Amino acid sequence: MLIFLNQSTTQQLIREKFINIKIAVIGDLMLDRYIWGSVSRISPEAPVPVVRVNKKTVSLGGAGNVACNLAALGCQVHLLGIVGADIEAEILTREMLNLNIITDGIVTDPNRPTTVKTRIISHSQQMLRLDDENTGAIDSDMEQNLLERSINKLDDVNLVILSDYGKGVLTNHFLKVFLPTARQKGVRVLVDPKRTDYTAYTGAAAITPNRPESELAIKHSLISDEDFEFAAQEFQQKYALEAVLITRSERGMTLFWNGKSYHFPTQAREVFDVSGAGDSVIAILGAGLSAGLSWTEAVELANLGAGIAVQKVGTAPVHAEELLQVIEQEGISASNGKILQLSDLMRQIAAWRVQGKKIIFTNGCFDILHIGHVVYLEKARAMGDVLIVGLNTDQSVKRLKGAERPLVSEADRARVLVALSSVSAVVLFDQDTPIKLIEAIKPDILVKGADYQEEEVVGADFVRSYQGQVALIPLVKDRSTTQIINKFPKIIPNWH
Numbered sequence: 001m002l003i004f005l006n007q008s009t010t011q012q013l014i015r016e017k018f019i020n021i022k023i024a025v026i027g028d029l030m031l032d033r034y035i036w037g038s039v040s041r042i043s044p045e046a047p048v049p050v051v052r053v054n055k056k057t058v059s060l061g062g063a064g065n066v067a068c069n070l071a072a073l074g075c076q077v078h079l080l081g082i083v084g085a086d087i088e089a090e091i092l093t094r095e096m097l098n099l100n101i102i103t104d105g106i107v108t109d110p111n112r113p114t115t116v117k118t119r120i121i122s123h124s125q126q127m128l129r130l131d132d133e134n135t136g137a138i139d140s141d142m143e144q145n146l147l148e149r150s151i152n153k154l155d156d157v158n159l160v161i162l163s164d165y166g167k168g169v170l171t172n173h174f175l176k177v178f179l180p181t182a183r184q185k186g187v188r189v190l191v192d193p194k195r196t197d198y199t200a201y202t203g204a205a206a207i208t209p210n211r212p213e214s215e216l217a218i219k220h221s222l223i224s225d226e227d228f229e230f231a232a233q234e235f236q237q238k239y240a241l242e243a244v245l246i247t248r249s250e251r252g253m254t255l256f257w258n259g260k261s262y263h264f265p266t267q268a269r270e271v272f273d274v275s276g277a278g279d280s281v282i283a284i285l286g287a288g289l290s291a292g293l294s295w296t297e298a299v300e301l302a303n304l305g306a307g308i309a310v311q312k313v314g315t316a317p318v319h320a321e322e323l324l325q326v327i328e329q330e331g332i333s334a335s336n337g338k339i340l341q342l343s344d345l346m347r348q349i350a351a352w353r354v355q356g357k358k359i360i361f362t363n364g365c366f367d368i369l370h371i372g373h374v375v376y377l378e379k380a381r382a383m384g385d386v387l388i389v390g391l392n393t394d395q396s397v398k399r400l401k402g403a404e405r406p407l408v409s410e411a412d413r414a415r416v417l418v419a420l421s422s423v424s425a426v427v428l429f430d431q432d433t434p435i436k437l438i439e440a441i442k443p444d445i446l447v448k449g450a451d452y453q454e455e456e457v458v459g460a461d462f463v464r465s466y467q468g469q470v471a472l473i474p475l476v477k478d479r480s481t482t483q484i485i486n487k488f489p490k491i492i493p494n495w496h
Helices: 007-016 063-072 087-098 140-153 172-184 211-218 225-238 277-290 295-309 320-336 342-354 371-381 394-401 410-418 435-441 460-465 481-486
Strands: 022-027 029-042 049-062 076-084 102-109 115-122 125-132 159-163 188-192 243-247 253-257 260-264 359-364 386-392 425-429 445-449 469-473
Touching (some): 063 087, 172 188, 243 277, 260 295, 359 371, 386 410, 435 460
Parallel strands (some): 022 159, 359 386, 445 469
């Protein structure tokens, strides 16, 4: 479900605005080589797998992969960096031209090889990576050449992305001159950092470190949401940044902006390869900001893109069509997806918590929905922002109320419940009690009818253990499913 983004507006923005956005990507250029094959035996020469090669491919890596993602989104891309005077540089240039990436910012250094990363992949799994590179700082002549070209680009672009892989291209002097110049010209600069000290990035608009990078910079482990909030705020204040986005792998992302933290749950259903996912994130973030999205909107869009990226093998870009499709799916989920599996509900709860919403939980059979139920649910919802209803399955109802119940199937009961404006989500449970749901959801308020005593409410002790509330709501007098059923023999003579 979309949190900050509007479905139709965002889709229109991607279709109509991305093609007019101009972004410069400056940093460490690399050639990614892939050797694809299969393994069926161990070598007799040594205890290593033998890979039977099926194909070989190349793609843009490092800063080139950021540019590739921007091109896949439809943006106009200027790529600036250093390459060697070698065959790998020729391959890189050919790949850039095929993607319509503007290459007049590429500087050739005859004394430095083009960085090449070779990955050996079998059955969609990366087995080995070989790095051929020089990570020393570029010399002063190369630095000055690149700096002049980069500053000249500031008059032609909406935004700049610095892709720092620590290969010696983005030197301290380069950053010391370039970042204040960009800020003076009013051009936002996003930085994907690889240093352990972020001082050189002072004055950028934002940095986008991942969890290990953040831990090295902050000098302690990051585990809880509060840890990431602290680290992001520390970076923002210490380095005079507009915002900080920390990517957290399977834990999603944390944004600190405008004095507040926002946590975005992960979007990926299945992770095949995280290679290059950070490049996709910063590319989509940059495109979204350039198109006029707020930080929260742009990060939500980038988070959707990250979910696409990690389902691909290798450093494959996220295309505009893929973003449009996943936004469409999220929009459908928002309008028709109030009946949720627990796994999907937990993802939605994480999104609600990002928005600071107070979550209420109640449960019941709701067999033959009547005015008593409606009033009860309305009063429950009024206690907070979101009302989740745990609904007993048909089998659970039979065990609790007898073989002739329920009178209405679980599918119909769920569908009627979600038609009520007071109900935010319905999740079915097959157990006799909802304790497992309560422990998973951790509601801010647990609600039951006042026909219960508080000590009788399932899950009450657990909710109170983390300072949650337990509330009892008075029932509407003379309104119950049992009373309705008791009238049936008078209406239907053969009822039994």
